[in-house]
Every structure is written in C-alpha cells, then in structure tokens.
C-alpha cells in the first residue's frame with residue numbers, strides 16, 4: 001500500500017526490524033563461521049566453540065541459573081510445541097514402559113489467553129484436556145484461584161504452560177514465581193512463554209518451578225528464524241523430530257551457527273540499555289495513552305488496571321468503531337498497528353484473548369493493538385496521534 005507519508009511502525013509485538021548493527025554482524029558471521037559444529041576439523045571446532053560461547057553469553061546476560069541448558073529452535077512456536085508435546089509424550093512412554101498401560105486421561109494446566117503456539121498445541125494433543133486457570137476482565141490471573149483449581153483436580157495434571165506476559169494486552173503474570181514454586185511442590189513442570197516478556201526491561205523471575213522458558217529473536221530486533229528455550233536439565237521431554245545428536249538430540253539438524261550467535265549479540269544490545277529502554281518505553285506508553293484519552297475520551301485501554309503491564313503496548317478499544325476498518329484506515333495513512341486477532345479465511349476475527357477476558361463483543365471488535373520498541377521515537381508517537389485523530 002502506498003502513501004506519501006513516512007510510515008510509522010506501531011506493531012513491535014508482531015515483529016521488529018533488524019537492528020542495523022546486527023545486519024552488519026550477521027554478514028560477518030555468515031562469512032567467517034560457516035563450519036558444521038559436528039565436524040571434528042578446524043572449521044567445525046571453531047563453529048562449535050562459538051556456538052557454546054553464544055549459549056554461555058545468553059546464560060550470563062539473562063542471569064540464568066546453572067541448572068538450565070540453552071537450546072536453539074527456529075521459532076518460539078517450534079520450541080513451545082517441542083516442550084509441550086515432548087513432556088506429554090515422555091510421560092506417556094514412561095507409563096507404557098513401567099506399567100505396560102496407557103497414560104490415563106490427563107490435564108494440562110494453562111490459560112485461555114495464551115498465544116496460539118500454546119493454546120492450539122494443548123487443544124490438539126491426544127488424551128489431554130486443558131485445565132484453564134481463570135483470567136479476569138483486566139487480564140489478570142489469580143494465583144489463589146489457580147491453586148484451588150490444582151488442589152481440586154481429580155485427574156492428574158501432566159504439565160502447565162503459562163505466559164510471562166500477554167502479547168496482546170501486555171498484562172504481566174506478576175505471581176509467576178509463586179505459581180512456579182507452588183507447581184514445583186506438586187511436581188508439575190511449568191513451561192513459560194516469555195516471548196512478549198523478554199527485552200521489555202523486566203528481569204526473568206527465576207524459580208525452581210520454572211522448567212522451561214522460551215523467547216523469540218524477532219521481537220528483539222534480531223532476524224526471524226531463531227528462538228531460544230532455556231530448559232531445566234531435570235525436565236524430561238521427547239524431541240519433535242528424530243535425527244542427529246545436535247542440541248542433545250532434542251532439536252536434531254545442523255545448527256544455524258551464525259544466527260544463533262547473533263541472538264547473543266542481539267541480547268547484548270538489549271541488556272546494554274535495559275534500564276534506559278524501560279524508561280523510554282514507559283514514557284511512550286503514558287504519553288500515548290494520556291494524549292489518546294484527550295483525543296477520544298470514550299476509549300477503553302485493556303489491562304490498564306492490572307497490577308503490572310508491559311510498557312511496550314497499548315491495547316485500545318474505540319467504542320462504536322470497527323477495529324478492522326480502523327486498522328485499514330490507519331494503514332492508508334501510514335500507520336502499522338494490529339487488530340490483535342488471528343486472520344482466518346481473509347476475515348479479521350475479534351481477539352480470542354479479549355473475548356476470554358470477558359469483554360463484550362463490541363469492545364473486542366473495536367480494539368487496536370499499538371506496540372513499540374526501543375527504536376520507536378516519541379516524535380513518531382506524536383505524528384501517529386495526529387494521523388489517528390484525523391480518522392476519529
């Protein structure tokens with residue numbers, strides 16, 4: 001779509017542009033580090049050493065405790081599928097080996113506001129029923145209600161998957177550490193989707209109960225095609241694919257060493273300005289929301305009453321306006337945002353996440369997600385507000 005105006009990208013929760021420094025670094029890595037890390041000769045040894053070094057750098061940058069191991073995947077979707085399906089299939093085969101019987105009907109603890117990478121995976125697994133911890137209208141998960149749900153379950157809970165922060169509303173799971181500790185006492189492994197969370201200025205709340213934590217490069221100005229799973233060495237799971245011994249056999253296939261190293265380079269950039277970026281993101285969020293409330297006093301900002309929300313997103317409903325139409329109008333005036341929804345058969349459905357929070361269809365239908373990153377300028381927010389005002 002063509003417009004004379006400079007485009008303003010406010011969809012950083014969907015993906016981000018690649019940092020120019022990383023484009024240059026990537027070219028260097030592609031030129032110099034092309035060996036196969038499984039080869040025993042010089043080129044292979046160099047690639048292997050740098051791959052291991054990248055894992056160590058990620059471990060240090062994110063203050064990952066020693067009990068975890070780093071795995072690279074192509075996307076967070078692949079990593080989450082491997083972990084979720086892998087834990088279930090490990091438990092199934094263990095049961096078969098030990099008692100020559102099938103794993104009885106089991107529950108998988110989660111929420112209905114997870115990203116499709118988790119939500120759909122749980123729905124599609126054989127012999128697994130989802131057990132959803134309730135989410136309130138502000139997008140908040142109550143740890144006490146989750147505890148009650150687990151205590152009263154009459155069927156075994158095979159594992160749990162809960163996001164660290166919601167990609168659509170930005171609501172942070174403030175009680176993640178307590179929930180993880182509790183699930184640990186029940187021997188329920190917890191897989192955390194940290195895709196929306198990492199790089200937004202908040203430290204990962206490590207706990208004995210977090211069995212795995214996943215994030216994706218492309219939300220952090222790193223190219224697409226790489227994600228990281230930080231996995232407790234005690235977690236047992238089967239791989240999704242079978243093949244060579246790469247990634248401790250959990251993700252067979254020749255490693256993309258240049259891109260894997262680039263994740264460590266990209267995280268270095270993220271962490272170098274973590275505090276500064278956090279303040280910048282909060283400033284953009286409060287400026288955007290307060291100005292938007294002046295322009296259009298009837299707006300509803302989802303998750304605003306939650307105790308803790310990411311500073312990189314505002315999910316806003318414009319009552320009486322079709323979100324789909326507004327999204328198209330925004331695109332025509334050079335603003336990229338999102339309707340926060342899945343695109344099915346060419347039509348934009350209202351967001352499952354907002355619907356499951358208990359909002360009315362009208363509010364869900366009129367919602368737009370605006371999201372930004374450390375590279376977004378305040379002047380871009382100003383210009384976006386001007387253009388948006390002209391459409392309301």
Ligand code: PLP
Pocket residue numbers: 013014074075076077078115117163165166167193194195196216217227
């Ligand atoms: N989880 C969350 C919260 C996301 O926002 C996304 C992507 O938008 C994913 C998982 C999937 O990540 P990927 O695109 O790397 O598969």
